[in-house]
Amino acid sequence: MNALATQTSFPPYSPQSQAMAVAGPIDIDQLSRHVQILRRKLAPGQHAYRAGQSFHAIYLVHAGFLKTCELSEDGRERVTGFRMRGDLVGVESIGLAHYSCDVVALDDSEIWELPYPPVMHACLYMPELQSRLTAALAEEIRNDRAWMLALGTLSAEQRVAAFLLDMARRHLRLGFSARHFLLRMGRADIASFLGLKHETVTRALTRLDRLQCIEVQRREIRLLDADGLQRMAGQGETIH
């Protein structure tokens, strides 16, 4: 058993910490003067909300790890993203009477409920909140589009490489090691997100391991050659 295995959950969100993944730091202290912020804890497997429930709030992930799932009428399902500390959740349902997707905790998590009409109203008193919110939505679109590009143009192995790099970057942004981390989701969730089957993800991980790019042991990942992964995924930037 190593240090990673005992790191059960991410530390809490604070506005003074690293730049927020999506929205940039939201001034929670100021916001809490205008809206009642409810803290909700979720155990693994619990839903933050489900498609069809009436929309009343967006959420800021304060700790833990969650996935968002898109559902179709005929039962098809797909993971559309993974959320961690600092990410906003629920913004995709703004403007609707009901949430349009499922959000499920993959780990012990805490999310802060920001009741929506009140938040919107608070924007009148906090002009920068409005632009932060809008910027967060735009960022979400860009993020989705970047993945659409990846899923449409990369092979299975390249997608898995890109996925690992994305995880690494986000871990880094939260102050964790980008070279050594635990995946919080199963192979099936990764596969669903990448538009593959879980066996294919396993095989890709095994191959990357054999190529000495990474070391895999179930959910524990060690990046041995991040540059190699980046070349593979067709990305120029480097993880610092």
Next chain:
Amino acid sequence: MNALATQTSFPPYSPQSQAMAVAGPIDIDQLSRHVQILRRKLAPGQHAYRAGQSFHAIYLVHAGFLKTCELSEDGRERVTGFRMRGDLVGVESIGLAHYSCDVVALDDSEIWELPYPPVMHACLYMPELQSRLTAALAEEIRNDRAWMLALGTLSAEQRVAAFLLDMARRHLRLGFSARHFLLRMGRADIASFLGLKHETVTRALTRLDRLQCIEVQRREIRLLDADGLQRMAGQGETIH
């Protein structure tokens, strides 16, 4: 030569017309009191903007047909969507100094340039503009996610069916026939959008034709069995 062939471009946008595809009708008259709106005409192949140009405005499509393209550093490219009358364009770049994608006219088009800092400022005087804008962004996210679900779970033929139904619905919303329309883009653009190759799109269209679901003749499409297409694409709703 038939009626469709002579219908070279879509009629203009007006706030009184059908519900806007993305944002709901924006009150352009009122907005124009606060913001200088510039009308730009584009010929087929011309860019509304390119990735990397400095961001200064979002656009409302007033007439015509455009595509948005995502680009990667290593030259991969993908069409991420098609825009027609009433659609907002450029919102994905809000919060950035530079546009993040390319937008190209596929047809003679007119777009209305809404300078962005001024629009944001106008929101202070037009509170409903802000919520419309936010709702438009959220709608964009849902739209992208719905396609992510489709592309990850449907076969080539099903994707093409879903694509045709989407086109049909959007034509209908603009007051055109949902059963008979002209595709404004080539096979390669459809393929890129659907994560396929152009030959595969051709073959899927040919098969749908043989199955009597549609009639294809180059870019002219006639839906013979919309319900059949819907069942095929795993969607329950009906085009009215």
Next chain:
DNA sequence: CGGAGTGTTGAAGCCGCTCAAGGACGGTGG
């Protein structure tokens, strides 16, 4: 221990891709 859940590995098959050729259309210039 045993059983469930999850991850790994193998073998075979299929869907979509690749490569290649030919056809239809639209524009241009003789």
Next chain:
DNA sequence: CCACCGTCCTTGAGCGGCTTCAACACTCCG
């Protein structure tokens, strides 16, 4: 008006990557 050209679309044949199906290993927990 027709010949020519480039672009777009279509079709075929063969291949390959991912999926499918199946069996087995590992880990966690009762």
